[in-house]
Structure formats: C-alpha cells, structure tokens
Amino acid sequence: MSSGTAVADTNWAKLRKRLGDRLVLPQDAGYDQLRLPYNHVYANRRPAAIARCVSPQDVQACLDFASHERIPIAARSGKHSYAGYSVPEHGLVADLGGMADVRVDGSSARVGAGARLIDVYEGIGGAGRALPAGSCGTVGIGGLTLGGGIGVIGRKYGLTCDHLTSARIVTPDGCHRTVSAHEEPDLFWALRGGGGGNFGIVTSFTFRTDPAPDLAVFSLQYPAGATADVFDAWQEWIATTPDELWSGCGITATGALSTIGFDGTYVGQAKDLHRLLDRMPPGGERTVREMTYLEAMRFFAGPADDPGTAFVASSRMLRHRVRGKRIAELVDGQRDGFLQLDSWGGALSRV
Structure with missing residues (x-):
C-alpha cells in the first residue's frame, strides 16, 4: 500500500481499541496542536494519526498496525527533526512523550525515550550526576542519543551515545529486546549514533553518568x-x-x-x-x-x-x-x- 492510501475507519477502530483516546485522528480535538513539529516549515504535514504511547506495549501495537496496513511510521521524542522526519505525511506518529521517566540509581540513569533534555538534566543533575548531551532543553533524548549527541561538555566527557550502556527497543517483528555490549551487541552498536535509529523504536535508555562538575x-x-x-x-x-x-x-x-x-x-x-x-x-x-x-x-x-x-x-x-x-x-x-x-x-x- 502506498503512503498516500487511506486506512479504513474500521481499521483505525482496531488500533483505538488497544490505545483508547491516546490515538488521535484528524477529526479529534487536539490533533492540529499535536501534529505541529518544532520546525514550522513542515507545519502543513498531516499524519494519518498520532499515537500518544505510554508503554512499550503501545509502541508494539503501533508497529504491528503500521506493518499490517503498510503505512509509514515514525517515532517522535522531542519533535526537533530539522527535516520533519518525525511527522510522516499520511503515516502514523508514535509519540513517546508519555514515556519520559528519569530514574537515577547510583552512577546509572534509566531514561524514557520521550524525555526532553531539560527533564533529563533536572533528574540527573538533581541527583548530583552529569550526562553529556545537547544544549537545547526541548530536544528529546531519543533522537539525540540515536544520532550521537553533542553538547557543551562533550570535549571533556564525549558523546551522549558514548555513555549508553543498554537500551530497550521494540523491533519491527514486534519483539521487545534489551540490547547492550553483551546482549545483541550488533544492534547495540547500531543504536549508538549509527543509522538514525532506524532499527525499531527505542523505549528507554540506560546511561552511565559522571559526578556533576x-x-x-x-x-x-x-x-x-x-x-x-x-x-x-x-x-x-x-x-x-x-x-x-x-x-x-x-x-x-x-x-x-x-x-x-x-x-x-x-x-x-x-x-x-x-x-x-x-x-x-x-x-x-x-x-x-x-x-x-x-x-x-x-x-x-x-x-x-x-x-x-x-x-x-x-x-x-x-x-x-x-x-x-x-x-x-x-x-x-x-x-x-x-x-x-x-x-x-x-x-x-x-x-
């Protein structure tokens, strides 16, 4: 099916049964605000639907649906794609903003893929730890990490992806995987700044942190x-x-x-x-x-x-x-x- 082919209303109803009112269609209240990307050059893009995911199971439901209907799907963390890639025309947006927890345990931090950098800094910095990442607070941790992650303390501490120790990802086959240097190392390598993260949808990251300087x-x-x-x-x-x-x-x-x-x-x-x-x-x-x-x-x-x-x-x-x-x-x-x-x-x- 081409990206311009409409999905039958009855099929959207099936996805809505799994997601409830977290699935937002063009006729629903709030659609126009939710679809708006950070770069307003692409403000006219109209995805077929936006799924406000709050769990890995929601992400799996979106991937299953997009695969079955053969429509484009894009994960969205902070909306900051300069080229508007997180808003596919006639496609499905898997918005990860509801998966934004930041949990610090000693020198390790687990971060939901939808967390914004300012929330990451508040959580990690508030615990006396540091993570090298970007300077714009509304950028999402997902796109930043999967693209490498440069920032204002990077010369001292390296890229954001250098501090990634593991990730949870839902791959296109619907499997929930934990990847690290010891578990599926090839996929872990590919998520650390290579390929823009186009190997599935990451739902959370675990980072090694440093003492806050x-x-x-x-x-x-x-x-x-x-x-x-x-x-x-x-x-x-x-x-x-x-x-x-x-x-x-x-x-x-x-x-x-x-x-x-x-x-x-x-x-x-x-x-x-x-x-x-x-x-x-x-x-x-x-x-x-x-x-x-x-x-x-x-x-x-x-x-x-x-x-x-x-x-x-x-x-x-x-x-x-x-x-x-x-x-x-x-x-x-x-x-x-x-x-x-x-x-x-x-x-x-x-x-």
Whole structure:
C-alpha cells in the first residue's frame, strides 16, 4: 500500500481499541496542536494519526498496525527533526512523550525515550550526576542519543551515545529486546549514533553518568568588522585548549558587516578560564560566571515551552581550517542568517 492510501475507519477502530483516546485522528480535538513539529516549515504535514504511547506495549501495537496496513511510521521524542522526519505525511506518529521517566540509581540513569533534555538534566543533575548531551532543553533524548549527541561538555566527557550502556527497543517483528555490549551487541552498536535509529523504536535508555562538575560559563562578543581576524585566531586557539573547554562560534548577518561572538563552558574554575580567554584577541566584551552543572544546563536550555519556529538549516563537518576572510565574505552583506561553528576534538574525537 502506498503512503498516500487511506486506512479504513474500521481499521483505525482496531488500533483505538488497544490505545483508547491516546490515538488521535484528524477529526479529534487536539490533533492540529499535536501534529505541529518544532520546525514550522513542515507545519502543513498531516499524519494519518498520532499515537500518544505510554508503554512499550503501545509502541508494539503501533508497529504491528503500521506493518499490517503498510503505512509509514515514525517515532517522535522531542519533535526537533530539522527535516520533519518525525511527522510522516499520511503515516502514523508514535509519540513517546508519555514515556519520559528519569530514574537515577547510583552512577546509572534509566531514561524514557520521550524525555526532553531539560527533564533529563533536572533528574540527573538533581541527583548530583552529569550526562553529556545537547544544549537545547526541548530536544528529546531519543533522537539525540540515536544520532550521537553533542553538547557543551562533550570535549571533556564525549558523546551522549558514548555513555549508553543498554537500551530497550521494540523491533519491527514486534519483539521487545534489551540490547547492550553483551546482549545483541550488533544492534547495540547500531543504536549508538549509527543509522538514525532506524532499527525499531527505542523505549528507554540506560546511561552511565559522571559526578556533576562545577563549570565556568563564558561569553565573548566582538564588534562588527572583526569577523575575519577573530575567526582565524579562534581556530588557532581551540587547537591548543584543554578538553575541559568547549566553545561555540556564532557569526550573525546584519545587512552590513557581520558580528562574531563566542559562548562556552569550562570544567573548572573561572580563574583558570580567564587565563585561557586572555589568549584570544583583545577588543571583545567578556563575561564569565561560575555555575553548578545543573545551573549551566538550565542556562543553555532556554525556555521549557519553546514552541519552535520556521527555519532552514544544514550542517557540515570541517576537517581543516577555513580562512576567516572567506567566512566573513560568506556572511557580510547578507540581510539575515546565522552561522554557528562548534569546537569538537577532545573526547569527541577519541573512538
């Protein structure tokens, strides 16, 4: 059956019998709000139904139904797919937002696949532990982990998927599986940043955590016209900084000369961070604040109810240095736009 073929009402009734009012069809109240993705470029996408899953059994019911009806199915954790992949046109959305528990047991944390990062940080950070993950609080842990998971302490602690010790997954054959380095290791390997998680629907993750560190958070902003020289200096600087320091470069189009600035974190004390920042070009406006791990994650997370917006974005990995003059030429004179570059290396580059 093609993705555009409608499913008979009687068949949806069968799935509703298993899910109850957690199955939301286009004629149901709340459908238009539930289907809306974070990237509003895809706001016109209309899935055939949205299943608000609260258990692995709900996920199994969705997979069984999609397989029988031969319609597309997509798991949705935080709605942040830049390309709208979590909202399949005429397909079934398995929304995992109702599976968001965060439980910490010693150095281990079990996290439901629908948990948002801000909830993960509150649960893990509140227990005095840390997990390297993304900076946007409304991103879901599911898509982030299955795609690798980069964030503001990654140079020190690595990718989110590096800390994954096991996962619970429902595979397309309807089986509930626990995967780890010792149980179905090939599938476990495939879930750790490879293939976008297209091997079933993960329902929960178990992570190894670290003791929560204290951090120094900084901002360094330069005036318009400094982009080329400062960008060159930043590339030289990050090649010599320790793993404890992560920095992100943001270049903003203004319609004339672009502006350049940096945000970042340092695992350690402010006085040591200041010594590192002193090696950057003068003329920037600097702020440094010491925070706990949880305070820093809240700081970067932004509003917990971010509704999203319409945008077009793409990303690339730069394996070699880029001349600052070329970066400035790319952005200068543009009416709007934002170019973001993150410094990797450290634990992120050690496999």
